[in-house]
Amino acid sequence: MTLDTYQIKIAEKKELDIRNENLIEVLKFYILFSDVTELSFFEYNYELNNFIYNFSVNKDENFIKEIESNDVYKNDITVVLEEDDTIYGMIAFDNFPGTSEVIKDLFKKTVELLNKRFKLQSELLSQESKLDIFIISDKFSNGFADKISKSLNILLNANIYIKETISSIINQLKEKTKKSIIIYTVNDESILDIDKNILEGLNEFLIVIGPSDYNLSLFCGHLNVYNYLSKDEFLPEQLKNIIEELMHQVQNKYINKNKIIAVAGISGGVGTTTISMNMANILAKKNSDKNILYIDLSSTKAISNLFLEQNPLPSKTIIDLVNSDQYDIELNLEHGLVRIRENFYSINGIQKHIDSDFLEQDVFIEKFLEYISRISEKFNFIIIDTGEATASALNSTIYDISNELWILTEMSLPHISKLKTFFSLMRRAGLKEKLTFLVNRYDSANAISVADVSSILNTTNEDNLNFDFKIPNDYATLGHCWNYCELATETYPKSIFVKKLEEILLDRNFFKEDIQLNNNKSSWFNFFK
Numbered sequence: 238m239t240l241d242t243y244q245i246k247i248a249e250k251k252e253l254d255i256r257n258e259n260l261i262e263v264l265k266f267y268i269l270f271s272d273v274t275e276l277s278f279f280e281y282n283y284e285l286n287n288f289i290y291n292f293s294v295n296k297d298e299n300f301i302k303e304i305e306s307n308d309v310y311k312n313d314i315t316v317v318l319e320e321d322d323t324i325y326g327m328i329a330f331d332n333f334p335g336t337s338e339v340i341k342d343l344f345k346k347t348v349e350l351l352n353k354r355f356k357l358q359s360e361l362l363s364q365e366s367k368l369d370i371f372i373i374s375d376k377f378s379n380g381f382a383d384k385i386s387k388s389l390n391i392l393l394n395a396n397i398y399i400k401e402t403i404s405s406i407i408n409q410l411k412e413k414t415k416k417s418i419i420i421y422t423v424n425d426e427s428i429l430d431i432d433k434n435i436l437e438g439l440n441e442f443l444i445v446i447g448p449s450d451y452n453l454s455l456f457c458g459h460l461n462v463y464n465y466l467s468k469d470e471f472l473p474e475q476l477k478n479i480i481e482e483l484m485h486q487v488q489n490k491y492i493n494k495n496k497i498i499a500v501a502g503i504s505g506g507v508g509t510t511t512i513s514m515n516m517a518n519i520l521a522k523k524n525s526d527k528n529i530l531y532i533d534l535s536s537t538k539a540i541s542n543l544f545l546e547q548n549p550l551p552s553k554t555i556i557d558l559v560n561s562d563q564y565d566i567e568l569n570l571e572h573g574l575v576r577i578r579e580n581f582y583s584i585n586g587i588q589k590h591i592d593s594d595f596l597e598q599d600v601f602i603e604k605f606l607e608y609i610s611r612i613s614e615k616f617n618f619i620i621i622d623t624g625e626a627t628a629s630a631l632n633s634t635i636y637d638i639s640n641e642l643w644i645l646t647e648m649s650l651p652h653i654s655k656l657k658t659f660f661s662l663m664r665r666a667g668l669k670e671k672l673t674f675l676v677n678r679y680d681s682a683n684a685i686s687v688a689d690v691s692s693i694l695n696t697t698n699e700d701n702l703n704f705d706f707k708i709p710n711d712y713a714t715l716g717h718c719w720n721y722c723e724l725a726t727e728t729y730p731k732s733i734f735v736k737k738l739e740e741i742l743l744d745r746n747f748f749k750e751d752i753q754l755n756n757n758k759s760s761w762f763n764f765f766k
Contacts, residue, residue, distance in 0.1 A: 249357055256354040263347055264294050264328070270343070271334040281324040287481065288327045318348050325351035368395040369417040373403050378422035381468065385422065388473035393480065403432045410441060418480060423447040426456050436460045442483045446471060497609070497619045499639040501626035503646040503656045508677045511715060512645060513622040514541055516738055518726040520618050521581035523748035527617035531583040534635070535624035536593045539586025543722040546575050551585040556592055558584060559604045564611040596631050609638065626659055642671045648684035660702060674702060678710040706741045709733055
């Protein structure tokens, strides 16, 4: 972002704040010129197709923003504010405001103000975009797909497309930064079977509408299908409710169970970056309702940008991001944060060796702590690739703030000896309970057996190293990925390496193994992750 562009964005943000204040002042006039004693404003959310509570104003001119439920307007008199098919919001009055010329002018002024506010939000926050719904149908369900499209056009404010194949929209889905909904209308599993490999790698919400067939519904469950609906019991309103529920999940995905996981290698070259990048990618794929952040904090020239975004020389790195003092995701995208997919982000590591000294300065560490503290509210998992495990000021700080500390090693005597020393340091620092040890390439030809480690190092019970997980040597996969800067989880999702990583993350309860089957009155089968 150039300085001019940045200044324009800041000016737009200030103007939006002024418009929000003007809106509150205008709404106070309704109370002044009518019998209304309290009113509430609800902004219209196009993705959720619903009115979301913003604030209330009462006769004492108090500004209130404490009501959490939309039920606040159920017994009130409501007026929807719209113009040219664009819905801006709704006002809920506790009394009828009347139809005087003053009130009519107020409504007109309110709509004009909301129109300007809406345009600012569209430019600054991209809130004008609608939800995209793609309907894929087999040759027997074209008529049914057309009926669904017409029904959803009435019930939802969304862009709805009917497509013959999922492959025709793959590029479109990859380019989007927001999640879409894909609906299959089928008579059997043939089209789903053809698209199986594509669907398994998608990060979109999938819904299938088909016959009342238990085996077909189970087949859908293995394809990350969120919901299976029976044609026999299908109602358009039912599908609308499911879609709204999905969009609520997207909006409310920032839960409090956020985890910060630091990954460190006992020495360079043990696979820290390879494992942490692929681990982050798995978490993003397996937890479509959660946000994942990967941070490259390598103290040497970072390479994760080559694998994650195919960018050999990013213009911004973590130093620029931390120094920007910005904690908004959209603004961070201009300073070193990268959006890999809708729920997967990364932060570019340093690209110059001379920058490694700055990483250890107190000013950077303090700003980094502040950034993590503020941005962690937006991410469910933060994976920090610290490079080599050291007791530097920066690494020690990261170990302290992390929920878990994963240490990677190989089963060679130099690695194990160094690991014992590092383990003793962590134990004295009171971080023993955070440690998880992973052995990479444990089945290599010259690897020491786990059973021999204690006797070779002559460790006491207190110093015993418990190797929690072992990752086999999968050079056939990782050798190719390294040469071509590809993620194994993208190029070889069925490889031994990827399967083992998935087992480790599943064992840590970082995602659920199977989509659970639930019966209810509104659908044949529902699959929830």
